[in-house]
Amino acid sequence: TxxxxxxxxxxxxxxxxxxxxxxxxxxxxxxxxxxxxxxxxxxxxxxxxxxxxxxxxxxxxxxxxxxxxxxxxxxxxxxxxxxxxxxLRVDEDTLALDLIRKVGPGGTYFLEKHTREWLRKELYLPSEIIDRKTMPQWKRGGSKDVVERAREHVESVLAGHQPTPMDPDIRKDLDDVVIGIMKRHKIATLPIGPS
Structure with a gap:
């Protein structure tokens, strides 16, 4: 497949x-x-x-x-x-040959603005669902597997979600369409929606 x-x-x-x-x-x-x-x-x-x-x-x-x-x-x-x-994007800016010459052997690239900017762009940082901790950090955090971390993430998203109310005119238009279909198919009521 x-x-x-x-x-x-x-x-x-x-x-x-x-x-x-x-x-x-x-x-x-x-x-x-x-x-x-x-x-x-x-x-x-x-x-x-x-x-x-x-x-x-x-x-x-x-x-x-x-x-x-x-x-x-x-x-x-x-x-x-x-x-x-x-x-990976490979061009003059990403190669940063001038920076390599400037920092030189034994230098620290993490102190350079260019490195910090490109690290944010090129490094994929997943959410807390994906474990990137050391073993001691993982153990201190409760030794949670991916399913437990996903459950916590979903519960957090659901707890903080505030649905945007539907525009009343759009709701009426949708209800009218559903009511029309119900009449056409001789459906008296639905478990949810217009009746």
């Missing part, structure tokens, strides 16, 4: 049309190493192939299940894969 998605991307690029794949949808039913492997390999290959529409973040069980934890992890996988796809 992943190879077919890569081929599809190449055909799409050749014909200059957008291509989309469900590459982040895992077959697994639980969030485990297989889930990460399928999502990571699939998206990395898809992004390198030129896929420009990604479907399936958060999906498992062949799209029969959806997990907010997997969605958070998939967000990190997307960031890494697309950072890899963008590659």
């Amino acid at each position: 992943v190879m077919m998605e890569a081929a599809m991307a190449q055909i799409g690029r050749y014909y200059r049309i957008p291509t989309g794949v469900r590459t982040l949808c895992s077959s697994t039913k639980v969030l485990d190493a297989e889930t990460g492997m399928e999502s990571g390999i699939g998206l990395t290959l898809a992004s390198q192939s030129g896929i420009n529409i990604i479907q399936g973040p958060g999906q498992m069980g062949n799209a029969n299940l959806h997990s907010l934890l997997k969605l958070a992890i998939d967000h990190e996988i997307c960031g890494m894969a697309y950072h890899l796809r963008d590659g």
Whole structure:
């Protein structure tokens, strides 16, 4: 499947049309190493192939299940894969030959403004879901695995989320469309929405 998605991307690029794949949808039913492997390999290959529409973040069980934890992890996988796809910029500014001559052997590049600026641009810094700690730091933090860290991240996002209220005119227009469909199909009520 992943190879077919890569081929599809190449055909799409050749014909200059957008291509989309469900590459982040895992077959697994639980969030485990297989889930990460399928999502990571699939998206990395898809992004390198030129896929420009990604479907399936958060999906498992062949799209029969959806997990907010997997969605958070998939967000990190997307960031890494697309950072890899963008590659390294190599030009006069990034090579900084004048800076190399100035600092010289044994010098410290981290004190240079140029290094700090390019480090921020070129270094991919994932969220706290991805562990970049030393072993002692990780142990002091509770020895949490990626699922625990994703759960904490999702809970934090949900706790702080304030949904933007829908414009009343747009809500009325949508309700009118739904009511029209309900009448056309002789549906008296819905569990949610207009009645």
